[in-house]
Amino acid sequence: MATPRSTLTLWRVAVFCIALAPLLYWSYQVALNAAGPEPGRYLLLNIGQGTLWMLFATLSLTPLGKLTRWKGFALIRRQLGLWTLAYAVAHLLCYALFILGLDLSRLGSEIVRRPYIIVGMLALLGLVAMGVTSNRASMRRLGKRWKTLHKLVYLVLALGLLHFFWVVRADLGEWSLYAAIGAGLMLLRLPPVARQLPRLRQQVKRERRQPG
Amino acid sequence: RAKWDAVVPQDPELDKLTPYQDASTYNNFYEFGTGKGDPSKRADSLTTQPWSVVIDGEVDNGGRVALEDLITPSRLEERIYRLRCVEAWSMVIPWLGIPLGDVIARAKPTAKAKYVRFETLVRPQEMPGQDSAFALIDWPYTEGLRLDEAMHPLTILGVGMYGRELPNQNGAPLRLVVPWKYGFKSIKSIVRISLVSEQPVNSWQAIAPDEYGFYANVNPQVDHPRWSQATERRLPNSLFNPHIIDTRMFNGYADQVASLYTGMDLRKQF
Structure with a gap:
């Protein structure tokens, strides 16, 4: 099934707008004074969770592509990967600006002392490594190693969830949901499961062809 | 010289009262959820009348006391205290209450009473956080003080703030306020006060003993393992x-309370 080029362009623009929308919404809440007495922390926590959503969205593209064979999903992988990086950088900026008050010496000491911040920084470094090598020139230069490097995303997922786990302490409900989504996305990559995805599509197709 | 000393804030800009709107919508009260906004959204469901408190343990004059008999309105005092949360944010709040020491004295503690243990209401049908399958707190929420801390004149049982009744999300109808300790010590919606001989375990200490101690005195020199308290x-x-x-030692109340801890290693007994 071929999708016209103009539709694909529209699709990429739509994804861009959807990824940008939460940031605009949270900023709007802050501007309206509707984000509570600590707007910096509001942004910090929301953008932190948003980073995980972006990562989940990125990781869902491969299974979705297998399931539907629509090339639109592969087409937005780099964009969503870069959005994940952008959210993670914004999350770190919120921490540095609104929690540490831009006291950079404290940022240094906190990074080496607090395990959950070390884990978060490692995840961010992984995203940066993938972000700077996401262009075509790097793909060509790195060749086969490019794929290996970008498997870092699985490590980033694990580190991100661990970072989140260390932040919550009294109720694991929300974290469990995030962990379950992460685990589900990994499960879809296990070869026996991944092989079923295209078959599932065939099956749906056949059933449609033979009604009743 | 007037009998009452006017309070001169150290920093007139930062030490002004936190607006009621903020103090009543930014709360940690996990019985109603873990989000800061959850308590103000959900605590309306809590029935606070009638309310009674059980006073038991090492006392000669214990029993169940109706809230109206526990707090005689003529004795209410307004206390403007800094509130320092263990999460490193703080507010300035005008409380209404009576000294906890009065209540304990009326209960006539025996010679064996060394600590005071407090318990929050358990009522999952009105407190949705207590229904969460993922909650790590073993309800009821409990807190404790050493007897001399509980008898200290700065320690009050609060029934109001900003000149009105406590909103449910702030711990209605009866809560503890201990201004030199991290906010989680100031237990909310109290239904039981027990005088005991052994040091009680408080809820946060039970979940994470390396992060939250029994004393939980505000101390800029002792960091929380996950963030600085400076x-x-x-x-x-x-x-x-x-x-x-x-952050100031004992949240700025060192002159009044430091003597309670003479000779103690506050790094170990945090």
Whole structure:
């Protein structure tokens, strides 16, 4: 099934707008004074969770592509990967600006002392490594190693969830949901499961062809 | 010289009262959820009348006391205290209450009474957080003080704030206020006060003993394992000014309470 080029362009623009929308919404809440007495922390926590959503969205593209064979999903992988990086950088900026008050010496000491911040920084470094090598020139230069490097995303997922786990302490409900989504996305990559995805599509197709 | 001393804030800009709107919508009260906004959204469901408190343990004059008999309105005092949360933010709140010491004295503690243990209401049908399958707190929420801390004149049982009744999300109808300790010590919606001989385990200590101790005195020199306690964010703040100020020993009440801890290693007994 071929999708016209103009539709694909529209699709990429739509994804861009959807990824940008939460940031605009949270900023709007802050501007309206509707984000509570600590707007910096509001942004910090929301953008932190948003980073995980972006990562989940990125990781869902491969299974979705297998399931539907629509090339639109592969087409937005780099964009969503870069959005994940952008959210993670914004999350770190919120921490540095609104929690540490831009006291950079404290940022240094906190990074080496607090395990959950070390884990978060490692995840961010992984995203940066993938972000700077996401262009075509790097793909060509790195060749086969490019794929290996970008498997870092699985490590980033694990580190991100661990970072989140260390932040919550009294109720694991929300974290469990995030962990379950992460685990589900990994499960879809296990070869026996991944092989079923295209078959599932065939099956749906056949059933449609033979009604009743 | 007047009999009452006027309070002169150290920093007139930062030490002004936190607006009621902020103090009543930014709460940690996990019985109603873990989000800061959850308590104000959900605590309306809590029935606070009638309310009674069981006073038991090492006392000669214990029993169940109706709230109206526990708090005689003529004795209410207004106390403007800094509130320092263990999460490194702080507010300035005018409480209404009576000294806890009065209540304990009336209960006539025996010679064996060394500590005071407090319990929050358990009522999952009105407190949705207690229904969560993922909650790590073993309800009821419990807290404790050493007897001399409980008898200290700064320690009050609060029934109101900002000149009105406590909103449910702030711990209605009866809560503890201990201004030199991290906020989680100031237990909310109290239904039981027990005088005991052994040091009680408080809820946060039970979940994470390396992060939350029994004393939980505000102390800028002893960090929480996950963040520094050297500074705090005075709320409300804004993106352009996070209002980061230095945290003071015993939350600025060292002159009044430091003597309670003479000879103790506050790094170990945090």
